Amino acid sequence: MATSEITDDLPPEFAGRVSAATLKDGRALIVFDAAGLGEAERAAIERDITARLSARSDVNDVRVVMTAERKAPTLIAIGSGKGGVGKSTLTANLAIALARQGIRTGLVDADVYGPSQQVIFDAEDAKPDARDNRMIPVETKFGVRMLSMGQLVAPGRAIAWRGPMVGNALAQMIDAHWDAEDVILIDLPPGTGDVQLTMVQKYKPAGAILVSTPQDLALIDAARAGQFFDAAAVPVIGLVENMAGYACPHCGEVSDPFGKGGVEAAAQRLELPFLGRIPLDLAIRQGSDAGEPPAAGDSAQAEPFLSIAGKLAAWISARS
Numbered sequence: 404m405a406t407s408e409i410t411d412d413l414p415p416e417f418a419g420r421v422s423a424a425t426l427k428d429g430r431a432l433i434v435f436d437a438a439g440l441g442e443a444e445r446a447a448i449e450r451d452i453t454a455r456l457s458a459r460s461d462v463n464d465v466r467v468v469m470t471a472e473r474k475a476p477t478l479i480a481i482g483s484g485k486g487g488v489g490k491s492t493l494t495a496n497l498a499i500a501l502a503r504q505g506i507r508t509g510l511v512d513a514d515v516y517g518p519s520q521q522v523i524f525d526a527e528d529a530k531p532d533a534r535d536n537r538m539i540p541v542e543t544k545f546g547v548r549m550l551s552m553g554q555l556v557a558p559g560r561a562i563a564w565r566g567p568m569v570g571n572a573l574a575q576m577i578d579a580h581w582d583a584e585d586v587i588l589i590d591l592p593p594g595t596g597d598v599q600l601t602m603v604q605k606y607k608p609a610g611a612i613l614v615s616t617p618q619d620l621a622l623i624d625a626a627r628a629g630q631f632f633d634a635a636a637v638p639v640i641g642l643v644e645n646m647a648g649y650a651c652p653h654c655g656e657v658s659d660p661f662g663k664g665g666v667e668a669a670a671q672r673l674e675l676p677f678l679g680r681i682p683l684d685l686a687i688r689q690g691s692d693a694g695e696p697p698a699a700g701d702s703a704q705a706e707p708f709l710s711i712a713g714k715l716a717a718w719i720s721a722r723s
């Protein structure tokens with residue numbers, strides 16, 4: 404659906420103030436520059452836009468974002484000491500869970516070595532547009548807009564990038580048109596490399612969440628990543644244990660292939676909050692691979708993500 408078709412339904416005097424108008428899967432998003440307008444006038448315009456667009460048969464949800472007094476979105480980094488521990492899975496599901504709690508959430512996939520968010524979000528073919536030389540995040544069907552390293556380069560090429568290119572790509576994604584978001588989750592590559600350095604030097608996140616499996620080695624690396632954020636004065640919001648407790652789909656018996664409780668014990672030792680435990684569950688992997696992240700549904704697999712998102716939301720609201 405062409406953008407001009409939704410703006411056609413708005414009064415002509417709004418034209419100069421509408422900085423973005425998109426319609427995807429029935430969800431209309433209008434970003435309105437409300438500079439200089441009073442509270443009552445802004446509210447009246449918001450009501451007017453909502454009423455006009457809701458009247459369309461192809462619209463079932465309208466979001467109007469007034470931009471004049473917007474603060475920059477809160478950046479939250481999701482990191483891990485080593486790869487493959489479920490950082491991307493956690494980031495995607497947390498973003499969706501936050502959005503379900505009414506927090507306008509975006510996602511930046513900065514995992515240069517293995518960007519995977521387009522797959523999880525079922526947005527593999529989406530390519531971001533640009534306006535005023537800045538990228539426009541891609542809409543997804545989960546109410547979370549996103550940008551990914553995987554959208555900037557051909558598959559498999561990113562791994563050859565060197566520091567400055569990585570920093571540049573990160574800058575493009577963070578400086579994009581995040582006009583509609585209050586919070587942006589950043590899926591970092593594992594470890595403490597170029598992306599993390601650029602992040603803390605140029606785009607210091609408000610806080611970081613670290614994810615680890617309960618294995619000793621993963622935990623040692625997670626502690627190291629924690630020290631890195633600590634040294635950069637980025638508060639660690641807490642630790643998440645992933646892939647703990649495997650429930651056999653056949654007999655239901657719960658076993659602990661990587662041990663259990665190690666992350667909670669490590670959090671205690673490091674004097675960091677423990678945010679929750681996500682079981683090793685085939686349905687989580689299958690949902691991610693199929694572009695159906697569990698946090699978007701109401702299955703038991705959604706529950707740990709919703710609970711951790713609730714703690715993150717509380718942390719964010721306590722600091723603002």
Ligand SMILES: Nc1ncnc2c1ncn2[C@@H]1O[C@H](COP(=O)(O)OP(=O)(O)OP(=O)(O)O)[C@@H](O)[C@H]1O
Nearest residue numbers: 486487488489490491492517682683684687688691
């Ligand atoms: N709790 C879980 N239960 C089952 N499978 C999981 C779970 N968490 C993650 N996975 C699966 O494990 C694999 C690795 O997860 P993911 O890509 O999220 O890890 P990562 O830490 O981001 O890895 P990388 O750093 O390599 O990108 C994926 O196939 C994912 O679907």
